[in-house]
Amino acid sequence: MRKLILISLVSIFTLSGCLKYSFTGASIPPGVRTIYIPFFPDRSASGLGDLSDRLNRILVDRFVNQSKLRLASSEEDADAILDGSISSYSNRPFSIGGDEQANQNQVQISVNASFIYTKNDDPEWDKAFSGNFTFDPTQDPISGEQNAADEALEQIANNMFNDAVSNW
Numbered sequence: 157m158r159k160l161i162l163i164s165l166v167s168i169f170t171l172s173g174c175l176k177y178s179f180t181g182a183s184i185p186p187g188v189r190t191i192y193i194p195f196f197p198d199r200s201a202s203g204l205g206d207l208s209d210r211l212n213r214i215l216v217d218r219f220v221n222q223s224k225l226r227l228a229s230s231e232e233d234a235d236a237i238l239d240g241s242i243s244s245y246s247n248r249p250f251s252i253g254g255d256e257q258a259n260q261n262q263v264q265i266s267v268n269a270s271f272i273y274t275k276n277d278d279p280e281w282d283k284a285f286s287g288n289f290t291f292d293p294t295q296d297p298i299s300g301e302q303n304a305a306d307e308a309l310e311q312i313a314n315n316m317f318n319d320a321v322s323n324w
Contacts, residue, residue, distance in 0.1 A: 184223060184224055184225065184321075185273075187235060187275075188225070188235040188236055188273065189224075189225065189226060189235055190225060190226050190227070190228035190233060190234045190235050190236070191219050191220075191225045191226075191227065191228060191234055191235070191236045191237070191238060192227075192228040192229075192230060192231050192233070192234035192236070192237045192238070193212065193215050193216055193219065193227065193237075193238045193239075194239055195208050195209070195212050196208055196211050196212065196215075196239075196240050196241050196242055196267060196269070197241045197242070198241075198242045198245075199241050199242060199243055200242050200243060200244045200245035200265070200266075201245070202242070202245035202265075203245075204245070204302075204305060207242055207245065207265075207305065207309075208242060210305070210306065210309055211242065211267070211309050211312070211313070214306075214309050214310060214313040215238065215313050215316065215317075217313075218313045218314065218316075218317045219238065219317060219320075222317065223321065231274070234274055235273065235274055235275075236271065236272065236273050236274065236320075237270075237271070237272050237274060238269065238270075238271050238316065238320065239269065239270055239272075240267055240268050240269030240270060241267070241268055242265065242266075242267050243266045243267060243268050243284070244264075244265070244266040245263070245264070245265050245266075245305075246262075246263070246264045247261055247262070247263050247301055247304075248261060248262055248264075249261055249262075250262035250290050251290075259292065259293075259294060260290045260291070260292060260293075261290065261291055261292075261293045261297075261300070261301070261304070262288050262289070262290045262291075262304070263288060263289055263290075263291070263301060263304035263305050263307075263308050264286060264287070264288040264308065265286065265287055265288070265305065265308045265309060265312065266284055266285070266286040267284070267285045267286070267312050267316075268282075268283070268284050268285075269282075269283070269284075269285060269316055270282035270283075271316070271319070271320045280320070281319055281320075283319075285312045285315050285316055286308075286312065287307070287308035287309060287310070287311030287312040287315075288308050288311070289303075289304040289305075289307035289308045289311070290304065291303060291304040
């Protein structure tokens with residue numbers, strides 16, 4: 157029995173040296189060291205003037221701080237490009253209370269994006285992402301909407317990151 161356990165442990169340690177891993181869950185292909193993430197224009201008519209800036213900050217944080225990629229200053233300097241636009245924004249009642257007033261609103265944001273390696277002609281993917289989050293408009297409606305928008309943008313950035321690194 158001891159011999160079997162010892163052989164199993166030795167096999168596990170030997171094979172584990174052959175596996176590729178990353179503490180962030182993102183293993184990056186060889187030669188991909190930089191990513192360019194331009195500002196995603198806000199075509200949603202959201203009324204939130206900084207929505208594009210907020211999405212860009214979240215995306216840069218996700219791709220640079222959760223992988224070994226560095227941010228490139230231009231497409232020409234990049235090994236990968238994440239580009240797109242904010243296509244829709246809504247802030248609508250989500251649930252109605254007994255007094256027929258909204259007691260929960262939902263912010264929903266949609267983004268069209270593409271991810272490409274600069275050495276390839278075709279995008280790895282080109283698709284729509286959406287995120288949503290509810291808030292209580294009776295508390296602090298302005299801060300509530302801002303926080304809900306941030307949460308929706310976080311969902312979108314997480315999904316983009318996961319889709320980009322799932323092919324790595």
